[in-house]
Structure formats: C-alpha cells, structure tokens
Amino acid sequence: xxxxxxxxxxxxxxxxxxxxxxxxxxxxxxxxxxxxxxxxxxxxxxxxxxxxxxxxxxxxxxxxxxxxxxxxxxxxxxxxxxxxxxxxxxxxxxxxxxxxxxxxxxxxxxxxxxxxxxxxxxxxxxxxxxxxxxxxxxxxxxxxxxxxxxxxxxxxxxxxxxxxxxxxxxxxxxxxxxxxxxxxxxxxxxxxxxxxxxxxxxxxxxxxxxxxxxxxxxxxxxxxxxxxxxxxxxxxxxxxxxxxxxxxxxxxxxxxxxxxxxxxxxxxxxxxxxxxxxxxxxxxxxxxxxxxxxxxxxxxxxxxxxxxxxxxxxxxxxxxxxxxxxxxxxxxxxxxxxxxxxxxxxxxxxxxxxxxxxxxxxxxxxxxxxxxxxxxxxxxxxxxxxxxxxxxxxxxxxxxxxxxxxxxxxxxxxxxxxxxxxxxxxxxxxxxxxxxxxxxxxxxxxxxxxxxxxxxxxxxxxxxxxxxxxxxxxxxxxxxxxxxxxxxxxxxxxxxxxxxxxxxxxxxxxxxxxxxxxxxxxxxxxxxxxxxxxxxxxxxxxxxxxxxxxxxxxxxxxxxxxxxxxxxxxxxxxxxxxxxxxxxxxxxxxxxxxxxxxxxxxxxxxxxxxxxxxxxxxxxxxxxxxxxxxxxxxxxxxxxxxxxxxxxxxxxxxxxxxxxxxxxxxxxxxxxxxxxxxxxxxxxxxxxxxxxxxxxxxxxxxxxxxxxxxxxxxxxxxxxxxxxxxxxxxxxxxxxxxxxxxxxxxxxxxxxxxxxxxxxxxxxxxxxxxxxxxxxxxxxxxxxxxxxxxxxxxxxxxxxxxxxxxxxxxxxxxxxxxxxxxxxxxxxxxxxxxxxxxxxxxxxxxxxxxxxxxxxxxxxxxxxxxxxxxxxxxxxxxxxxxxxxxxxxxxxxx
RNA sequence: GGGCGAAUAGCUCAGCUGGGAGAGCAUCGGCCUUACAAGCCGAGGGUCACAGGUUCGAGCCCUGUUUCGCCCACCA
Numbered sequence: 001x002x003x004x005x006x007x008x009x010x011x012x013x014x015x016x017x018x019x020x021x022x023x024x025x026x027x028x029x030x031x032x033x034x035x036x037x038x039x040x041x042x043x044x045x046x047x048x049x050x051x052x053x054x055x056x057x058x059x060x061x062x063x064x065x066x067x068x069x070x071x072x073x074x075x076x077x078x079x080x081x082x083x084x085x086x087x088x089x090x091x092x093x094x095x096x097x098x099x100x101x102x103x104x105x106x107x108x109x110x111x112x113x114x115x116x117x118x119x120x121x122x123x124x125x126x127x128x129x130x131x132x133x134x135x136x137x138x139x140x141x142x143x144x145x146x147x148x149x150x151x152x153x154x155x156x157x158x159x160x161x162x163x164x165x166x167x168x169x170x171x172x173x174x175x176x177x178x179x180x181x182x183x184x185x186x187x188x189x190x191x192x193x194x195x196x197x198x199x200x201x202x203x204x205x206x207x208x209x210x211x212x213x214x215x216x217x218x219x220x221x222x223x224x225x226x227x228x229x230x231x232x233x234x235x236x237x238x239x240x241x242x243x244x245x246x247x248x249x250x251x252x253x254x255x256x257x258x259x260x261x262x263x264x265x266x267x268x269x270x271x272x273x274x275x276x277x278x279x280x281x282x283x284x285x286x287x288x289x290x291x292x293x294x295x296x297x298x299x300x301x302x303x304x305x306x307x308x309x310x311x312x313x314x315x316x317x318x319x320x321x322x323x324x325x326x327x328x329x330x331x332x333x334x335x336x337x338x339x340x341x342x343x344x345x346x347x348x349x350x351x352x353x354x355x356x357x358x359x360x361x362x363x364x365x366x367x368x369x370x371x372x373x374x375x376x377x378x379x380x381x382x383x384x385x386x387x388x389x390x391x392x393x394x395x396x397x398x399x400x401x402x403x404x405x406x407x408x409x410x411x412x413x414x415x416x417x418x419x420x421x422x423x424x425x426x427x428x429x430x431x432x433x434x435x436x437x438x439x440x441x442x443x444x445x446x447x448x449x450x451x452x453x454x455x456x457x458x459x460x461x462x463x464x465x466x467x468x469x470x471x472x473x474x475x476x477x478x479x480x481x482x483x484x485x486x487x488x489x490x491x492x493x494x495x496x497x498x499x500x501x502x503x504x505x506x507x508x509x510x511x512x513x514x515x516x517x518x519x520x521x522x523x524x525x526x527x528x529x530x531x532x533x534x535x536x537x538x539x540x541x542x543x544x545x546x547x548x549x550x551x552x553x554x555x556x557x558x559x560x561x562x563x564x565x566x567x568x569x570x571x572x573x574x575x576x577x578x579x580x581x582x583x584x585x586x587x588x589x590x591x592x593x594x595x596x597x598x599x600x601x602x603x604x605x606x607x608x609x610x611x612x613x614x615x616x617x618x619x620x621x622x623x624x625x626x627x628x629x630x631x632x633x634x635x636x637x638x639x640x641x642x643x644x645x646x647x648x649x650x651x652x653x654x655x656x657x658x659x660x661x662x663x664x665x666x667x668x669x670x671x672x673x674x675x676x677x678x679x680x681x682x683x684x685x686x687x688x689x690x691x692x693x694x695x696x697x698x699x700x701x702x703x704x705x706x707x708x709x710x711x712x713x714x715x716x717x718x719x720x721x722x723x724x725x726x727x728x729x730x731x732x733x734x735x736x737x738x739x740x741x742x743x744x745x746x747x748x749x750x751x752x753x754x755x756x757x758x759x760x761x762x763x764x765x766x767x768x769x770x771x772x773x774x775x776x777x778x779x780x781x782x783x784x785x786x787x788x789x790x791x792x793x794x795x796x797x798x799x800x801x802x803x804x805x806x807x808x809x810x811x812x813x814x815x816x817x818x819x820x821x822x823x824x825x826x827x828x829x830x831x832x833x834x835x836x837x838x839x840x841x842x843x844x845x846x847x848x849x850x851x852x853x854x855x856x857x858x859x860x861x862x863x864x865x866x867x868x869x870x871x872x873x874x875x876x877x878x879x880x881x882x883x884x885x886x887x888x889x890x891x892x893x894x
Numbered sequence: 895g896g897g898c899g900a901a902u903a904g905c906u907c908a909g910c911u912g913g914g915a916g917a918g919c920a921u922c923g924g925c926c927u928u929a930c931a932a933g934c935c936g937a938g939g940g941u942c943a944c945a946g947g948u949u950c951g952a953g954c955c956c957u958g959u960u961u962c963g964c965c966c967a968c969c970a
Binding site: 014016017018202209225226227228229272273274276277278281282283284289290291292294295350396397399400403404407495496526528563564566568569570571572573574576577579580581582583584586587589590591592593594595596597640642644645648651652659660663664667747750751753754755757759760761791844847848851854855856857858859860861862864865868869872 | 896897898899900905906907908910913914917918919920923924925927929930932933934935936937949950951963964965966967968969970
C-alpha cells in the first residue's frame with residue numbers, strides 16, 4: 001500500500017483514508033486470476049443465472065450501463081454468496097446500423113465509401129474495427145467491478161450465435177411465420193435501409209400545411225385537400241372522404257383531375273377520414289404514406305412510387321424526376337401557386353418521423369421486405385405474463401405491456417445494410433424458387449442449378465438479441481448450460497427497451513425453448529441529471545461513470561446508484577450524493593481501522609464468546625439485535641428488488657448504530673483493564689464487523705474485500721463467504737428497549753449541555769428523576785456508560801425530587817434530566833422554547849382528547865390503536881405539566 | 895387522442911397492506927473528545943400541488959383540477 005507517512009500511525013495497519021484506486025485494481029486482478037467469477041456448474045444447488053443486456057459493441061459506458069450492471073452484479077454476488085449455482089453471462093451486440101455507421105465515418109475520413117470497398121472487404125474492415133476497439137465497454141464494465149463469467153463472453157455475431165440465428169430464421173420460415181412481402185416501411189434515405197416502427201422517432205417539427213385545390217374532373221368545382229408533403233401528390237391515386245360526409249356524396253361518380261399531371265383519380269369513401277380536419281377531404285398516396293397505404297388496400301388503389309431509395313424523385317414524377325424530395329416540394333408549391341391551385345399555406349407543427357440513428361426524415365415507402373408474423377408469438381408471451389410465469393417489476397408495467405402486445409404489428413426484420421446476419425435465403429436464378437437453409441446451399445434443391453443468389457439484406461439487430469438468453473447458453477445444441485441455467489432467473493434492463501428487446505426474447509424463448517427466458521423482469525429507471533433533464537453531450541450535463549470512479553471510487557459510485565434505484569421511472573442523479581457516499585465508504589473504512597487496532601492481537605478463537613448471547617453485556621446484545629434486524633431488512637429488500645432499501649438499511653446501521661453508538665460505547669471495554677470485558681467486546685466487534693462486510697459486499701465489493709482480508713484469522717475471498725442470515729438468538733427486544741432509554745437520556749443530556757453552551761470538554765453533574773423502579777434499575781446499572789457518553793462527573797438517580805431554579809431540564813421517556821448550571825441558562829431563550837413547545841403539546845393533546853372523545857373511534861379502531869392513543873394522552877399531559885413547571889421556575893429567574 | 899408516471903424540508907429523494915411526517919446534502923451553533931475534521935455533538939426547517947369524497951382516522955384509497963415528464967397512436 002503506498003501511503004505517505006502522515007497517513008499512517010504506528011498503531012494502525014490501515015491508512016487513514018481509504019485509497020480506492022489501488023485497492024480496486026489489486027482486487028479485480030486477483031479475482032480474475034483466481035476465477036472467482038466462474039460458474040461452478042454445481043448442479044446440486046439452486047441455479048441463479050442472469051444474461052447481461054449486451055451493450056452495443058460500439059458503446060462506451062454511460063451512466064445507464066453503470067446502473068444496469070451494478071444492479072446485476074449486486075444480485076449475482078448476493079446469490080453467489082448464498083451458495084447458489086450462479087452464472088452471469090456477459091457479451092456485446094453487433095449493433096448493425098450503429099457499427100456500420102462508425103466504420104463508414106472512418107472510411108469517409110479516407111474519402112472512401114463502403115461501395116468503394118465492396119461488401120466483403122467492408123465487412124472485413126468492420127471485424128477489424130471490432131477486434132481493435134470493440135472491447136472498450138467490456139473493460140469499462142470490469143472497472144465497475146462486474147463479476148461476470150468472462151470466459152463465457154459472447155458476441156451476437158460469433159459463430160455459435162450466428163448458427164442460432166440461422167436456425168431460428170429457417171424454422172420460422174418453414175412454419176410460415178417469416179414471409180417476404182411488399183409492404184410500406186419506414187425508409188431512411190441516408191442509411192438506405194428500412195427501419196422498424198420503433199426505430200423511428202417522432203419529433204414535433206415546425207412545418208407548413210398546404211391547402212391545394214383539386215378540381216373535379218367534370219370542371220364543375222373543386223375540393224380542397226390539405227397536406228404537409230405536397231411532393232407526394234405526384235403519387236396520389238385517390239381522394240378520400242368520410243362515407244357519411246354529406247358535402248361530398250355527389251363525388252362518387254365524378255372523379256378528380258389531379259393538378260400538375262392531369263391524371264384523373266377517383267374519390268373513395270373511407271371511415272379513416274376525419275371530417276373535422278381541414279375540409280374533410282384527404283389526398284391518398286398509397287406508396288408514400290402508411291395510412292394511405294391502408295386506405296389503398298381497402299379500396300384496391302394502385303400504388304405509385306414517385307421516389308427512389310435516396311429520396312430523389314423518379315421517372316414516375318414526370319418532369320420533376322431527378323429532384324431531391326425537398327427541392328421537389330418547393331418546385332411543386334411554386335407551380336401550384338402559379339397555376340392557381342394553391343389555396344393557402346399555414347404554419348403547422350406536426351410530428352415528423354426521423355431515423356433514430358441519423359435523424360434523417362424518414363420516407364414511408366413500399367418495398368420488398370422480410371417480416372415475422374408476430375401475432376402467434378406475441379400471444380404466447382402475453383399468456384406467460386398473464387399466468388404469472390414471468391413477473392414484471394415494478395408492476396406498473398403490466399398494463400403498458402399488455403396494451404403494446406395487443407396492438408403489435410408484424411416485425412420488419414430486413415435491413416439494407418451489410419453489417420449483420422445476412423438473411424439465409426437464396427433465389428435460384430434458373431427456376432426462380434426461394435431456398436431457405438441453415439447451411440449455404442451448393443445447388444438448387446428444386447432444379448439442381450448452381451446459379452443461386454443470396455439475399456442482400458441482413459437481419460435487424462434485435463433479431464439476434466431476441467435469442468440471447470438461449471443462444472448464449474449454446475442453443476441449438478442441447479448443452480449442459482441450457483439444461484442448468486435456462487430459464488434464467490431475472491432480466492435487469494432499462495424500460496425503454498421493453499418492446500425492442502424484452503418482449504421479443506419472451507416470444508422467441510417461448511417458441512423455441514417452450515419455456516420463458518426469465519422468471520422476473522426488473523425494469524430500472526432512466527438516469528437523468530439532477531433537474532430531471534436527459535443527459536446529453538450538447539447540454540453538457542453528462543455524468544461520466546469513469547470520471548466518477550476515478551473521483552469517488554467504484555464502491556461509492558455503486559452505492560449511490562443502488563441508493564437511487566427505487567422502483568420508479570426516473571433517477572435524478574446528483575453528483576453530491578456520490579461524494580456523500582464516498583464519505584460513507586471512508587467511514588466504514590475507519591470503523592474497520594479502529595476495530596483492527598483492537599483486533600490485531602486478538603485470538604480469532606474469542607469469536608466463540610459471542611455465541612453465548614445471554615452472557616453478553618447490554619451493548620453487545622443490542623448491536624447483535626440491530627445487525628440481525630438489518631440482515632433481515634437487506635435480504636428482504638434484495639429479494640424484492642428494492643435496491644434503494646438495501647443501501648438505506650446498511651447506511652443507517654453502519655453509521656448511526658454501529659459507529660455512532662456501539663463503537664463509542666465499547667471503547668471503554670476495549671482499552672480498559674477488565675480482560676473478560678475486553679475479550680467480549682473484541683468478540684462481538686469482530687462478529688458484527690464480519691456480518692456488515694458480508695452484507696455490504698454485493699454493493700461495495702472492493703472495500704469489503706480489502707477490510708475482510710485484513711481481519712484476524714486465515715481468510716479466503718469474502719465473495720464466497722455465506723451471506724448473512726438472520727439469527728433468532730440475536731433478536732433481543734429487551735436490550736433494544738433498554739438501549740433506547742439510555743440513548744434517549746444521553747441525547748437529552750447532550751442537548752442540555754449544548755444549549756447551555758457548556759464546553760465539550762467540561763464535566764457536568766447530572767441528576768435523573770425517575771419514578772419508575774424498573775427504569776431506575778436500568779439507569780443505575782448503566783450509569784457508568786451514560787456518564788462516559790455525556791462527560792459527567794456524577795450521575796445521581798432518584799425516585800423523586802425537585803428541579804432547582806438554575807438548572808437545565810428535559811423530560812425523556814418519563815425520566816427527568818436535571819443538570820445544575822450556575823448562570824449558564826439562557827433564560828429568555830429557554831422560556832421562548834418552552835412556550836413554543838407548550839403550544840405544540842397543547843394542540844396535540846387537544847387532538848388526542850378529541851379523538852378519544854369520539855365514540856366511533858373508540859368503537860371502530862383496533863384496540864391497540866386506541867390503547868396507543870390513551871398512552872399518548874397520558875404522556876402529553878405529563879409533558880405539558882413539566883413544561884409549565886419549568887416555565888414557572890425559569891420565570892422566577894428573569 | 896389514449897396510456898403511464900411525478901408533485902413530500904432550500905436541493906435530491908424514501909415513505910411497502912390507511913393508525914403519531916423521514917434520510918442525505920445544504921443552513922445555523924459548538925467542538926481537532928487519540929477510528930474517521932472526508933469527523934464528532936447539537937439546533938432550526940414541511941397546510942405531504944389544489945379542491946372535494948370515503949373512513950373513527952388519509953401523504954397513502956376514490957373523483958376532479960393544475961403543473962411537469964415520458965410512452966403509444968393513422969388527424970393528413
């Protein structure tokens with residue numbers, strides 16, 4: 001350990017401040033060397049498996065990944081310690097369009113395009129990129145402390161997974177669940193590919209609404225249609241109106257003369273048309289608009305494509321051919337204007353679909369694409385969720401899940417890019433048959449021709465990730481891993497890919513494995529900045545996990561993420577909180593340092609002393625009872641995915657119970673002359689510290705491992721220690737009750753000291769007036785402890801007495817605290833405080849009395865609630881009386 | 895248009911099946927009390943968005959309203 005001399009003192013073996021950087025590197029390396037993360041394939045034990053949501057191979061770790069992987073690691077470490085047969089499968093996704101874009105940008109800087117290289121060379125180039133740069137995010141996950149079984153790392157395009165993709169494609173095709181069809185899709189003219197519906201983002205955009213006169217074919221008048229995209233009128237093949245719209249009934253036989261082209265198109269009647277919008281007449285362009293496409297189907301309208309793949313007008317656009325779609329729009333508007341067809345132009349805000357990768361305005365267009373018929377697959381997924389075979393956390397997602405699944409459309413799986421799984425379908429150029437096989441065919445099975453041409457398209461990236469839970473375990477082979485770990489236990493992911501990914505894994509898993517892919521789905525929140533804004537580079541509010549790790553340490557960062565991970569939709573990350581938890585980690589470190597100072601010479605055998613709980617002194621029984629409660633709370637929180645409560649419970653215990661009270665209380669025993677008391681304190685201190693470390697290990701693996709390794713006794717990794725279990729012998733209500741009284745008295749006396757501005761190092765004399773004999777006995781028994789904690793020279797405990805005029809005074813659990821303070825009392829301030837307190841007490845008492853006076857309350861409320869109210873009344877009356885006494889007493893001093 | 899979520903201390907958030915409003919940070923006062931000044935001891939601070947309702951009792955359940963955020967959707 002490299003620490004400066006000033007950080008050390010001879011007394012301690014540990015440096016004064018926790019040096020996380022060195023500790024983290026040292027331990028992670030060692031864990032890897034010792035293969036502590038590897039699944040032990042111990043089939044006799046319950047299996048616990050998680051597959052990582054594979055980050056894009058192009059990715060760099062952002063705070064969402066950090067959260068996602070912290071929560072997974074938390075569960076994995078927890079279950080590993082519980083002795084489960086635990087596996088966490090890591091890996092990355094080939095991320096078709098994203099990765100292709102990265103490499104294309106690289107090429108562009110060399111003034112090349114992928115077409116200059118050709119398909120094969122280009123793909124080689126992408127692989128080369130992947131080998132060189134693709135490991136970034138994996139290394140970053142390691143910095144987070146992720147305990148994945150790295151020997152099992154997978155990539156969606158590695159050999160086994162590619163095999164699984166082909167297998168699935170072929171089977172679905174043979175079952176008739178994959179088909180190729182002419183369909184309207186979202187086309188990105190820049191990426192040159194079709195996009196799935198959910199790959200299109202709709203941004204509100206300021207545009208124009210053009211009102212155009214469409215003359216009747218017989219010249220008897222015109223109808224006005226409104227459109228935001230006038231260039232598409234070249235592809236209009238009808239005008240639609242609502243069937244019940246009386247204004248247009250006469251048009252059934254007339255027809256429309258399409259401006260600028262003179263083509264005659266029919267008027268059709270369709271319920272889709274909103275009568276209230278504009279003039280209630282809608283131009284129909286089946287080849288370039290999704291709704292119009294549907295209308296076209298219903299009325300058997302021709303589909304006239306007027307643009308090509310690049311968004312440039314084609315020959316069907318007549319004299320507009322060759323113009324870019326937006327240039328064409330201008331020209332059309334100018335021409336309409338000139339020829340008197342333009343009625344008006346309005347400013348108009350509407351949602352424009354944009355490519356999620358490059359933000360180019362998407363062009364709906366018809367083309368040949370491959371689809372999965374999802375209905376039958378979706379039904380299985382819905383059934384599994386309805387029957388509780390898959391549970392969603394938080395449960396608010398059920399409704400959303402069902403409504404999405406009910407409205408699901410066929411999934412367009414073909415992409416016109418090169419990087420990805422090329423569709424395993426060949427067309428025979430001799431006989432025209434389609435051949436779909438897992439292995440590349442040499443000859444056409446229909447005619448024996450060798451002239452086979454494979455589809456150019458690749459599959460949507462999500463197609464391979466939909467198979468992830470079983471493809472990573474070796475499917476289609478029937479591996480031991482599959483038998484052992486499928487279905488996986490839980491999927492932890494962000495809710496924004498519930499439909500992209502989670503739902504599709506359910507469909508594929510149920511279809512091919514005949515079993516759910518995971519039993520639980522935990523959807524965590526999106527991380528935003530502390531004002532609730534999305535983090536983005538342009539806003540400059542990005543919190544970079546690696547910077548946080550360097551600045552505050554991985555454990556502090558992980559603890560923060562855990563503390564924020566309540567079951568909600570958003571997390572507002574505040575860097576100050578990370579700093580706060582860094583202090584917490586340091587606090588734990590120093591508590592351990594203190595313990596170490598007293599334990600390093602201790603014989604590990606003393607631990608046996610802690611087993612006889614009845615023989616232990618109060619503070620020890622109390623802390624064991626508290627750690628026991630904390631263990632229960634942490635386990636329950638982990639089992640219910642209430643991660644924030646895991647953090648909350650450990651924080652509260654470590655800082656405010658273990659450090660603030662217990663360590664202070666046992667200091668006297670640890671360094672006092674009573675050997676028996678000292679050994680007992682050492683024993684319980686060690687036991688509790690061990691429990692704390694194990695309990696916190698899943699959240700803060702590094703610091704706990706480091707401290708663990710320094711404790712007396714021969715020790716292996718804390719990672720494989722059994723996770724703490726509640727112990728009924730530790731639960732001790734009596735000890736807790738007594739300690740609560742003592743802590744209350746101590747706090748009360750400290751308050752009196754502070755308010756009278758008694759110097760912290762000055763000693764006081766105190767008297768406790770305690771009518772209750774039981775409490776009096778307790779106070780007498782632990783008087784030495786109380787005196788030490790409040791720096792009192794003497795503590796007199798009496799059954800009754802009067803309070804001198806010139807004394808600090810308080811009432812705690814029916815014990816009066818009296819501290820004579822000659823001339824130190826701020827009489828005016830005290831009176832003021834008493835008056836305020838009196839007001840509060842009186843008001844509260846009034847409420848309680850009224851409540852108890854209500855017959856219905858006494859009759860209807862449970863007995864314990866009523867009893868509680870009665871106790872409260874008595875207590876309030878007593879406190880009020882004491883308050884008045886004090887007021888009277890102090891008034892005399894004024 | 896439909897759906898979902900949020901609104902609690904100055905800030906960021908907990909508050910699980912209804913039974914005396916909590917934490918961290920920030921603020922104020924006092925302390926280098928030998929584990930930790932990255933600390934310790936103490937104090938102040940809230941009409942639980944608003945209006946109704948159910949109930950003996952509501953931050954929590956119901957209805958409506960406002961503000962903010964997100965998702966879905968075929969108003970060109």
